[in-house]
Amino acid sequence: MAQTSPTFSPLYRQIKSLMLVALESGEWSPGQAIPSEQELAARFGVSQGTVRKAIDEMAAENLLVRKQGKGTYVASHNDPRSLFRFLRLVPEGEGLSHPVSVPLECWRAKAGQEAARVLAIEPGSPIIIVRRLLEFSAKPVVVDEIYLPGEVFQGLTLEVLQGWKGSLYSLFETRFGLRMIRAEERIRAVAADRRTAEMLRVKEGVPLLSVERVTFTYGDRPVEWRRGLYSTDEHFYLNELN
Amino acid sequence: MAQTSPTFSPLYRQIKSLMLVALESGEWSPGQAIPSEQELAARFGVSQGTVRKAIDEMAAENLLVRKQGKGTYVASHNDPRSLFRFLRLVPEGEGLSHPVSVPLECWRAKAGQEAARVLAIEPGSPIIIVRRLLEFSAKPVVVDEIYLPGEVFQGLTLEVLQGWKGSLYSLFETRFGLRMIRAEERIRAVAADRRTAEMLRVKEGVPLLSVERVTFTYGDRPVEWRRGLYSTDEHFYLNELN
DNA sequence: GAGTGGTCTAGACCACTTT
């Protein structure tokens, strides 16, 4: 008897929830330092160790970044270290050239059945579609088609995209206040169609990686759906299994 | 002044090292429980909290598995939960059929330049090559060619492979005492050659995923090199980015 | 009830950064 309460949640997880609220609400914003562990302990009325455990988990999820002697910071896609967190494409040689995004098109449309399902919005809702190229050392390697909910990305135009120096996610974060937390990728092999082949400067029918990605922000809310076609003659997709 | 010692290593990491030795030496073997935190604390002369932190890290690395109320166990590939830890292939539908390994060939050879480099052995050393099929619901989906250092896998034959019900890694662990810890996969898109096409029952030239994997055991020692060709018409490679 | 891992606290001290 004396059954366990099925809703038991340790204190540090409740603290974590409160801290997540502070993140989602924008009280703490990307790149900024959050209050010190001592301050948080006082604010929440718990010991420092309990705050610490909450931060530990959030750091493990790449939401926060600890810096000894300085403080704890909200992770940001502006940080160059997080550039390759979502892009797993690596050049064959040892060269570590970093990719350049070349926006090609950006237009409005209405969500079809599939886009609506993936983005968890109503069919027919406004969406924005972006087509762009990713180049490594001036060589086109990826063609991306990106579907975004229009609701969230109001004011996104080709000019905005072209004017931005940096990664897409860093633009989304800075300009639209949307932080990408995690993503799922579904990878298949497909043959290059004519138009894609031209853009990637390969022959039609050449095998390409098809990488379909759904990206989530706080609360596991999907906010991006993209499909990339990767040319893998001079690059490969690197995955670490732990 | 009073510079920091550049070799500073916290106590819990030293404990972790000692525990890694116990794992590598086979003192604690896969599937078995390790001593309780109290016992370990006494054995190493530290507090329980310090042992705990060491175990925390090892659990995060999938070396140990905690079970509240029971104890802490050495992770094992015999555990069904770790089956999909390295195999990221998922059927298109929601069906969660589990794959069946069909060994086709197994022969001895001498390591060429590339195999030697990848496996960190001398060129010309004995290696074992295995070819096998992976089937989902009786449908062939993957052809694998697997290179193993002969030194370690003495006694591995086609009969042994065929007689084993379970995953390859579970065989390696049980029969050869080799636990696979982590792996790196390099993924490309390629066209099916004639023989592969026949085995996968697809047309020659169809795009396939080429998944090249190097697998490591304790101490980051490479002990397997394999190349898989994946048919992605009814399955896809799923990757979670965090 | 006994044993295990899991949580929480309070305090001391160390390592690192900044002023």
Added chain:
DNA sequence: AAGTGGTCTAGACCACTCC
């Protein structure tokens, strides 16, 4: 010197499993 995160300890109590 002051402030931050990082380590280590000792003890109390909780949740879970097994006998």
